[in-house]
Amino acid sequence: MTVPTAQPSPNPAVRGRAPRIGLLGIMQPLYDDMIPGITEHQARYAARVADRLSGVAEWTVAPPVRGREEAERAVRAFEEAGLDGVLVVMLTYGPSLRITRALTGARLPLALANIQPEPSVSASWDMDDMTYNQGIHGAQDTANALVRARVPFEVVTGDWEGPEFAERVGRWARAARAVRALRDLRVGVFGYPMNGMGDARVDETSLLRVIGPEVHVIAPGALHRTMAGLPEEPVRELMSWEDSVFDVDPRLSKEEREDHARMQLGIERLLEEAGCGAYSTHFDAIGEDGRFARLPMAAASTLMAKGYGFAGEGDVLAASVVYAGHRLAGDGHFTEMYAMDFPSDSVLMSHMGEGNWRLAREDEPVRLIKRPLGIGGLADPPTLLFRYRPGPATLASLVALGGDRFRLVVAEGEVLDSPALPSLEMPYGRFRPDSGVGGCMDAWLRAGGTHHMAMNTGRRAEDWRVLCALAGIEYVPV
The missing domain is CATH 3.40.50.10940 (Rossmann fold)
Structure with missing residues (x-):
């Protein structure tokens, strides 16, 4: 693809x-x-x-x-x-x-x-x-x-x-x-971060001074104006490209797809204008604005596939580590741990609807679906649905410890070739840590690992260790 x-x-x-x-x-x-x-x-x-x-x-x-x-x-x-x-x-x-x-x-x-x-x-x-x-x-x-x-x-x-x-x-x-x-990264944040979510908060000055990313706030109004000002041709081209790459749900109306396409193109244009290599959106910041019809779910998936760092809920730390995962291994992906499955010694990995479709299974099409979503209080967002490709994989979580101290928590393991979950309408897969669910989760929590993280295919712990050594970040394998 x-x-x-x-x-x-x-x-x-x-x-x-x-x-x-x-x-x-x-x-x-x-x-x-x-x-x-x-x-x-x-x-x-x-x-x-x-x-x-x-x-x-x-x-x-x-x-x-x-x-x-x-x-x-x-x-x-x-x-x-x-x-x-x-x-x-x-x-x-x-x-x-x-x-x-x-x-x-x-x-x-x-x-x-x-x-x-x-x-x-x-x-x-x-x-x-x-x-x-x-x-x-x-x-x-x-x-x-x-x-x-x-x-x-x-x-x-x-x-x-x-x-x-x-x-x-x-x-x-x-x-x-x-x-x-x-060190050169600028992370665009659309609106504001999720209220009450502590593990994504960071002293922006320390982040800039120690690791390098600069936070750049983008007003939702700028996105709305950019969407409205886009010509028809790039919108049609994006929809045509999606038709050639994805299995498109026939229930998606032209209006829904055009609105999604404008949102994706608008986000990318604003990122390019601001020099941002990564970004984050928060559903409340979009939903409460009052001018948007839906959340940009599919947009995040394709922009990640094109190389942008991404994280949900205004999480600059996770967006930065996804961006680093692109540069380190070529396939940074945003995810989180949803639930533990003790019989298979694995963790169900997913997020609300965003995921880098370059990590999708090769024996199944990536589907662009019409997907009801109550979060945000908006209309159904077109969402890219796929299962993670089985094989070796690595998780990495960037932790702000206060002051100038940062830690990277890293877990190697395997994405399992597990049965499908037909009712789950967002990218997902089951990750079995090499250290086992119990051992990995105990160590992850003791180290303060966050609930948002990057995933890469392959065994990348040593790559992350070297990055930490060069960047002055504490490295904690779990």
């Missing part, structure tokens, strides 16, 4: 673009007289490393750095180029004090690749070989400086030509991309 070109372009923050990483090779001029040409020799080594890792990121390789000014100039160039992170590679031993200012002042996520040109020590080695392969103590010196400066960073030790090293660097690069995206 793909979005045709007639539709607005997918959110550029999510799909298609590989992480863009700068490789900063460190050495020093001490060895120039001892080994003429060593700088050029090790520059070729750095280029080979980048070429080997070309499958996990796009690389910008700086000339070998041998002093403080060169290091600071290279890092500034990476930042000005809009890269996602910096991989530091010791080309020889490089004293940390020559690069400490550059790295501790860097605005980009960092990783230290503890590698060397040759994977094994050979009896044929001479002093040249020893010098080429002595990066480990430069890595120790540099890591010590970063720890003392309290700068978050990841470490990847291994044979740079092996698949495990590429996999780990790829994981870090995706996490760096997600962290960078969060």
Whole structure:
């Protein structure tokens, strides 16, 4: 299922673009007289490393750095180029004090690749070989400086030509991309958050300062005016696209579908104008406004499928983590735990009617249905109905602990191939945690995990751990 070109372009923050990483090779001029040409020799080594890792990121390789000014100039160039992170590679031993200012002042996520040109020590080695392969103590010196400066960073030790090293660097690069995206994120909130819901509340200043998302309030009136001002052509195109992708309920009237289409297009236009990569709506804010006929349920599902972060009830934390899930794994999905099913050791996952249909089962159509909904006090909202695709999955909940402390609670498990629930008219699936329902729920509640969360397909706990390490977020697997 793909979005045709007639539709607005997918959110550029999510799909298609590989992480863009700068490789900063460190050495020093001490060895120039001892080994003429060593700088050029090790520059070729750095280029080979980048070429080997070309499958996990796009690389910008700086000339070998041998002093403080060169290091600071290279890092500034990476930042000005809009890269996602910096991989530091010791080309020889490089004293940390020559690069400490550059790295501790860097605005980009960092990783230290503890590698060397040759994977094994050979009896044929001479002093040249020893010098080429002595990066480990430069890595120790540099890591010590970063720890003392309290700068978050990841470490990847291994044979740079092996698949495990590429996999780990790829994981870090995706996490760096997600962290960078969060630092630039603006979350649009339509109206106001749900009254009385405490686990979604956050000090917006702390969220902006520590992780990066900025909250941008959008008045419901702006949405109403935007909907009314839309021309007919994009509305028809959206409805035609839905006809080609979804199994459309014949009970849906043209009026209902046009109103829903205008709401979706209006939301997206306002998000684009405000530079928002994520958003949240609250049913009361829409329902009590008095100018809307229905809630934007199907709109949330398709906008998530296009790469926008989303959460219900004005939940900025959950919208941010869904957005990060897009950048980390490509398929962020908003959900919550509805009920426990002890016989299957699983939890029924769903929400009022929003869900990323890219997570739908492939053996069943995604249905656009006419669906009665009492919440909000409005007319029936067109809703996308599907069951989650069976297989490995990961849940992640962003928790505000007060002050500048944030925690990510993460659970790995499996979406079960469970029987359908014919009366449930919203996206759903059953998630079995690896730690079991009892163990997972006990640990989730002790950690303060929220009731809104992101889901990704696959086992993504390690991806989230790396993101937390780079972003200064406490990581709690349950």
